[in-house]
Each structure stands twice: as C-alpha cells, then as structure tokens.
Amino acid sequence: MYIFVSCLFMFYISMSSFFYMKSHLLMMLMLLEFMSVTLLFMLLNFLLGFSYDLAILIYFIIVLVCEAVMGLILLTLFVRCHGSDYFQISSVFLC
Numbered sequence: 001m002y003i004f005v006s007c008l009f010m011f012y013i014s015m016s017s018f019f020y021m022k023s024h025l026l027m028m029l030m031l032l033e034f035m036s037v038t039l040l041f042m043l044l045n046f047l048l049g050f051s052y053d054l055a056i057l058i059y060f061i062i063v064l065v066c067e068a069v070m071g072l073i074l075l076t077l078f079v080r081c082h083g084s085d086y087f088q089i090s091s092v093f094l095c
Contacts, residue, residue, distance in 0.1 A: 004046075007045065040057070
C-alpha cells in the first residue's frame with residue numbers, strides 16, 4: 001500500500017510540474033516519461049498484488065518506448081524549425 005501511495009504522489013508531482021513547465025519541450029517530454037514510468041510501477045504493483053500475469057507489462061513497455069521515440073522525433077523537428085526547444089504557447093502552430 002505504501003508503494004502505491006508513493007507512486008501516486010510521484011505521479012501527482014510530475015503532472016503538476018508538467019502543467020507548470022509549458023515553455024520547454026524537452027522538460028515536458030521528460031516529465032511525460034516520468035509519469036509513464038510511475039504508471040508502470042503502479043501497474044506492476046497492482047499485478048503483483050493480485051497475482052495476475054505480467055505479460056501485459058511487456059505491451060505497456062512497448063507503448064512507452066514508441067511514445068518516447070515519437071517525442072524525440074517531434075523534439076528534433078521542433079528544434080530544426082525553431083532553433084531551440086523553448087517556445088511560446090501562441091507561436092507553436094506557426095511552423
């Protein structure tokens with residue numbers, strides 16, 4: 001139970017930081033990955049607690065890797081277009 005509460009707290013902190021750091025794309029991607037890893041730990045805790053099959057974790061990890069690769073591709077394209085990962089919210093759709 002303590003592990004689940006600590007994972008929930010880490011998820012809450014990373015989500016609040018995600019909404020606070022809206023000007024740097026790299027920081028947003030790192031916080032998104034941290035939220036995903038926290039969800040992975042919560043899913044692992046749930047599956048081990050109820051003795052379910054752990055094969056679903058492989059699919060979740062595959063989705064996490066695909067999400068990370070797509071985020072890095074978007075970061076690369078954004079840096080090529082704008083020159084840095086710092087952006088204003090109003091100028092995101094101009095490229």
